[in-house]
Amino acid sequence: MLFLAPALTAIGLFFFVPVLAALLLSFTDFDIYALGNFSVARFVGLRNYLQIAGDPLFWKALKNTLYFLLAGGPLSIAVSLGAALLLNAKMVRWKPVFRFVYFAPVVTTLVAVAVVWRFVYHPRFGLLNYALGLVGINPIDWLGDPNWAMPAMIILAVWKNFGYNMIIFIAGLQNIPESLYEAANIDGAGSWECFRRITLPLLAPTTMFITIITMIGYFQFFAEPYVMTQGGPLNSTLSIVMLMYQQGFRWWSMGYAAAIAFVLFLFILLASVVQTRLQRRRAG
Amino acid sequence: MNKLLRRAYPVCLLLCLTAVFYACEGHSPEKTVIRFWALGAEGDNIRQLMPEFERRNPGITVKVQSLPWTAAHEKLLTSYAGNSMPDLFQLGNTWIPEFQVLGAIEDLRPWINTSRVVSELSFFPGVWATNRADSAIVGIPWYVDTRVLFYRKDLCADAGYVQPPATWDEWKDLARKLKQAAVREGRRAFAILLPTNEWAPPTILALQRGASFLKEQNTRGAFSDSLFRDAFEFYCSFFAEKLAPIGVTQVSNVYQGFAEGFFAMYITGPWNVGEFRRRLPPEMRDRWMTAPLPAPGPGGTGVSLAGGSSLAMARATSDKDAVWKLIEYLSDTPQQREFYRITGNLPARKEVWEDTLLTSDPYLHAFRIQLGALASPPAIPQWEQIAMKVQDYAEVGSVGKTPVPEILARLDRDVDVILEKRRWLIFGE
Numbered sequence: 001m002l003f004l005a006p007a008l009t010a011i012g013l014f015f016f017v018p019v020l021a022a023l024l025l026s027f028t029d030f031d032i033y034a035l036g037n038f039s040v041a042r043f044v045g046l047r048n049y050l051q052i053a054g055d056p057l058f059w060k061a062l063k064n065t066l067y068f069l070l071a072g073g074p075l076s077i078a079v080s081l082g083a084a085l086l087l088n089a090k091m092v093r094w095k096p097v098f099r100f101v102y103f104a105p106v107v108t109t110l111v112a113v114a115v116v117w118r119f120v121y122h123p124r125f126g127l128l129n130y131a132l133g134l135v136g137i138n139p140i141d142w143l144g145d146p147n148w149a150m151p152a153m154i155i156l157a158v159w160k161n162f163g164y165n166m167i168i169f170i171a172g173l174q175n176i177p178e179s180l181y182e183a184a185n186i187d188g189a190g191s192w193e194c195f196r197r198i199t200l201p202l203l204a205p206t207t208m209f210i211t212i213i214t215m216i217g218y219f220q221f222f223a224e225p226y227v228m229t230q231g232g233p234l235n236s237t238l239s240i241v242m243l244m245y246q247q248g249f250r251w252w253s254m255g256y257a258a259a260i261a262f263v264l265f266l267f268i269l270l271a272s273v274v275q276t277r278l279q280r281r282r283a284g
Numbered sequence: 285m286n287k288l289l290r291r292a293y294p295v296c297l298l299l300c301l302t303a304v305f306y307a308c309e310g311h312s313p314e315k316t317v318i319r320f321w322a323l324g325a326e327g328d329n330i331r332q333l334m335p336e337f338e339r340r341n342p343g344i345t346v347k348v349q350s351l352p353w354t355a356a357h358e359k360l361l362t363s364y365a366g367n368s369m370p371d372l373f374q375l376g377n378t379w380i381p382e383f384q385v386l387g388a389i390e391d392l393r394p395w396i397n398t399s400r401v402v403s404e405l406s407f408f409p410g411v412w413a414t415n416r417a418d419s420a421i422v423g424i425p426w427y428v429d430t431r432v433l434f435y436r437k438d439l440c441a442d443a444g445y446v447q448p449p450a451t452w453d454e455w456k457d458l459a460r461k462l463k464q465a466a467v468r469e470g471r472r473a474f475a476i477l478l479p480t481n482e483w484a485p486p487t488i489l490a491l492q493r494g495a496s497f498l499k500e501q502n503t504r505g506a507f508s509d510s511l512f513r514d515a516f517e518f519y520c521s522f523f524a525e526k527l528a529p530i531g532v533t534q535v536s537n538v539y540q541g542f543a544e545g546f547f548a549m550y551i552t553g554p555w556n557v558g559e560f561r562r563r564l565p566p567e568m569r570d571r572w573m574t575a576p577l578p579a580p581g582p583g584g585t586g587v588s589l590a591g592g593s594s595l596a597m598a599r600a601t602s603d604k605d606a607v608w609k610l611i612e613y614l615s616d617t618p619q620q621r622e623f624y625r626i627t628g629n630l631p632a633r634k635e636v637w638e639d640t641l642l643t644s645d646p647y648l649h650a651f652r653i654q655l656g657a658l659a660s661p662p663a664i665p666q667w668e669q670i671a672m673k674v675q676d677y678a679e680v681g682s683v684g685k686t687p688v689p690e691i692l693a694r695l696d697r698d699v700d701v702i703l704e705k706r707r708w709l710i711f712g713e
Contacts, residue, residue, distance in 0.1 A: 230354075
């Protein structure tokens with residue numbers, strides 16, 4: 001206990017105290033007036049939470065976040081797995097080069113990436129619309145059309161993040177003993193059978209880890225819309241964290257923003273528990 | 285390695301680091317440092333005026349920091365909350381009520397009363413008024429900013445308008461003719477650019493119509509009133525008739541769009557006079573002009589926003605006299621003139637407008653007229669937040685899928701929620 005004390009103090013001071021303070025804050029109407037004069041902050045009980053339930057903007061943000069999560073998450077994992085399988089294949093040469101190329105977006109600053117992607121998405125002069133034009137598809141106003149802004153965010157996020165999961169998948173793949181594949185080959189299994197019966201089941205722990213990490217990350221969807229669309233057009237890329245940021249730091253409705261943070265926390269907790277249960281049941 | 289040396293090593297490192305720190309903080313203690321936050325292009329350019337100030341005031345060093353406009357509001361509020369406000373900062377004048385409520389900015393009257401440079405009469409009255417909070421003066425106008433109509437002379441003349449439109453009817457008529465001309469020539473083009481990521485255009489139209497925006501001592505939204513609805517419908521009609529492009533990414537480069545004739549009119553501010561000059565191709569030079577805004581009905585100029593930025597002093601500042609010296613320096617005629625020359629921001633000081641530098645510029649003529657017809661939205665701390673709602677719902681209106689009365693009812697509802705605290709503070713309900 002004595003040896004743990006410094007670590008516990010640090011965690012308590014810099015983690016539990018702020019979280020507790022934020023929880024208390026979420027039951028007050030701390031705002032711009034309270035920032036100037038603390039005595040006008042009122043304890044409002046659950047009003048912030050009730051207000052969230054009735055705030056169309058919150059539901060819009062939740063819908064957007066789930067859209068991003070449910071479309072972008074699986075896509076991102078599938079792309080990561082595909083890339084990992086390709087890079088793990090025996091005939092591929094220059095593996096370190098490809099690993100570097102696919103990992104580079106992960107370590108590139110998002111702001112720089114976003115500037116480049118704004119050009120890619122440009123409705124009149126963008127590379128993407130040019131490519132679509134070659135196959136006869138009319139130009140799409142990627143960031144200006146409420147229906148296309150979110151797909152644009154998803155493409156960007158998948159491209160930006162798949163390298164990270166790919167590296168973890170490669171590590172998982174390398175842990176699968178080669179002898180299993182050899183045995184399967186002797187028994188006459190094709191490559192699809194090998195993938196389905198050996199690779200996928202043995203990757204399950206890795207996949208579960210990646211699924212949960214990706215889900216938590218995608219729930220906190222913020223930087224892409226912050227840099228590229230500021231939540232627009234028509235709030236079609238407004239995420240929960242984006243809404244929280246706007247409420248908290250732009251308008252200084254700190255109580256309301258804190259309440260949003262806890263609602264988001266509950267969502268993530270719930271989703272993680274469900275995910276873990278599901279995968280454990282499948283394993284058992 | 286012997287033991288003594290190994291033990292001495294961290295001590296040496298510590299000493300070295302300490303020395304480095306002292307070297308960094310090595311200026312003499314009696315020298316005052318003014319931290320000055322300026323926004324956008326002003327922040328990038330104002331440094332040029334600082335060496336002269338430092339030469340005149342050897343005891344003062346100015347550290348200018350430039351903030352992007354999109355993050356400035358958050359940064360200033362956060363710096364107040366974190367007790368790390370700069371000594372002097374540029375404050376957009378719709379933000380003044382907010383910082384006044386916080387008690388973050390100093391009342392400048394004691395210095396104004398004894399100043400030979402700064403006095404109320406030296407500035408445009410409409411702009412000076414935005415710096416008044418109750419009886420206090422909490423900012424000194426630095427530059428004025430209002431919106432006028434930028435238009436393509438050639439395209440408008442082809443459409444039959446040698447003179448710019450003076451009324452809303454003429455304006456709409458011109459827009460339709462411009463669109464028809466584009467359709468005839470098979471060009472994909474629009475008459476006017478009304479960016480839906482700006483709250484100014486719908487707000488200006490409502491000010492022109494005389495809308496009050498709020499009611500009951502500014503504690504409730506009054507957006508469903510007929511005056512605001514008129515203006516809002518007029519705004520939306522530009523999009524409904526395909527006279528203005530919907531969404532903000534169709535025109536990613538305003539200058540290119542204007543030069544190509546993708547749109548022929550644009551409501552924007554003085555900073556763009558310089559930008560248009562610099563960025564439009566040379567053959568465009570005589571093909572564009574500025575005009576005061578059209579009015580809803582015949583007779584007179586339509587009002588525009590009394591915008592601009594002020595210089596505000598943080599209340600927490602230690603050496604206020606030094607900060608005032610810098611405010612005075614920046615407000616004086618030569619610096620105001622120079623500031624205009626390097627940034628294109630219109631001087632808040634009236635005297636500078638007599639200078640040939642300004643009178644000889646044909647594009648500024650419209651601004652001189654417009655500065656005589658200014659109006660302001662309600663001066664309450666929540667205005668910026670309300671303005672964002674106006675902008676959000678103007679965007680909804682531009683898409684044209686929701687009926688206007690429903691949009692405005694939703695706007696009123698949202699604004700009432702924003703103003704709940706204000707109602708409690710004023711009426712105690």
